[in-house]
Amino acid sequence: MSASFLHPAMGFLALALVAPFVPRDLWRQKALRATLVLIPPLLALFSVMTVKPGSYGLLHYLGQELVLGRVDKLSLIFGQVFSIIALIGMIYSLHMEEKTHYVTGALYVAGGLGCVFAGDLITVFIFWELMSISSVFLIWGAGTRESVLAGFRYFMYHTVGGLFLLAGLFLKYKATGSFAFDWAAPDVARYYDWLILTGFCVNAAVVPLHAWLPDAYPRASVAGAVFMCAFTTKTAVYVLCRGFHGWNVLAIAGTIMAVYGVLYACIENNARRILAYHIVSQVGYMVAGIGIGTAMTMNGAVAHAYAHILYKGLLFMGTGCILYAVGTARLDELGGLATRLPWVMFWYMVAALSISGMPLFNGFVTKNMTIFGAEEAHRMWLAIGMEVAAVGTFVSVGIKLPYFAFWGRKPEFPGTVRAIPRNMYVAMGICGSLCILQGLFPEMLYRYLPFAVEEPFRPWTVLRVLNASLLLGFSGLAFYLTRVVITPHAKVNLDFDFFYRWIGRLVLAAVCRPIAWLDDRWTKVYRTVGLRGLVKTGAGTAWFDRKGIDTVVDGSAYSVRNIGRAGAKLQSAQLQNYLALAAVFGLGIFFLVWYLG
């Protein structure tokens, strides 16, 4: 391994390895915990800011040459924003003492960073799966029954997505003899490219493969959701940008996502689910930009991913504060929180205006770049779709959510409001300041954009500011006129997961019933044949045992019993534990190879 590149994921993997062995009373000390968990993101940030582009971290694994560190402008900008949001997310979590949260959070971040710097599909796959397993624990961190169920659904869904990717990369290897992760030209695409694309699209939440997202994210733990909203979909945006830019199917799918997400957010009641649908919508802009595939739209997609990670993290932090303080994020139960949690409202509004593309905030300088690029490429219908989505975004996230949570028709929230830990405010302050700074000084962000354009995009022209103000101002008027109609109701809205559940039931019927039948028969056979044989052998060994070996074996019997106990502990029949164990083993093997290779 080259010494000149400290892989940004390394610190997080080290944290995940070390944290379980830190004594509990030491871990409870906030200062020590803060030092430990803030070092990895700071190291990662230092690494991405100082490294020179190139190929690092070559590794022999499974008989292949793997590239762990492909460093270029595209991977660096994603690495940079991932490090920043990991730092903010860790600060937001600091009041928590659960080690599981930090360990799985760190593994999750490591998975995202690993994918971004991966130079081949095997490495992508390994980190992809690491991300998928560890994020399940961030969902379970909520500790509710519905989060446990949602976690299993999420895991099954991502396993299927991962299998598409795995099948695609193996078939590609068979056809081309290489695991290289490069651009696939759309006009000569083969079936394996489509399989890989499908695997990526599951994580990018491309409609109709998106329903895992609004199912799982609103049920995740308060701080877990902050991590999750940044990494899974944006890693998918990165790999799509790397491997599938210029695919027209993505241009259309992305615009559909942008509109679909806002339509569902318009009728949703749960604040965090509104935000989840808006991830689908916002990622839609990025997918569309990647699909159109000009330097301008791809820069727009990358810039928007950067801005989105910041403001979406801030939105989830704000609604997380509400959930933390009053125990619910359902708009029909909220209202009148503005006077109780004024600073939460302030930072939430910074994020809400950012996502809406309001001048002064970072969404304005990134969203309009993608739309401008679409117009420049003469994709008028796509541009119109994105403008409609912009209207819907402001109506739902910019006005509806804060209106019903912080104001409503209640003068003051009647229930008890738990005090928000200071570290949560600090995290929101950092994130919100970045949103504003990038809006005011777009060059802060633009200088890192990976693709060269002939004429750079200038967001701050009089006409653009005027158009954006008109669009948002009159969207606000539309809300004002429909404020009674739009009042949220405590209902669940059917989405594509309705069909997933049916598929699940069919698979259950097709697979489990025959297996249960087989198991039943086997038990009967074993009882009649196997048991009789065992009894006879037993009688024989008992005689042998009594006659001679008793004294010798006693010692080993104890050790066998102890091993058995340990085994019984591991075999708790709780799928969560099996999953964690499998992940630990997998990582252990990978580490050994990394270290020895």
Place this chain on the structure above:
Amino acid sequence: MTQTFGRLLQHMRDRWKIWRIVFFVVLGVLVGINVLIHPHHAEFGIDAYPGFWGLFGLVSGLAMVIIMKKIIQPLIARKEDYYER
């Protein structure tokens, strides 16, 4: 600081009628500016007319809310325990 800010918001909330007037005035001023400043060659053709983006926001916002809440939601909304049963 939190209390002061909270009280300030309370104070602003009690004068919501003033804010409504401010809002309408701002909308009017924006359209007024758009009459003076408008693009020479617009992207879509019709967006050269003053107030186009205002109309676009208003119409698509109204249509979205009314269609989704009044037509689509009654079709796809179920009781909250729908998947639990």
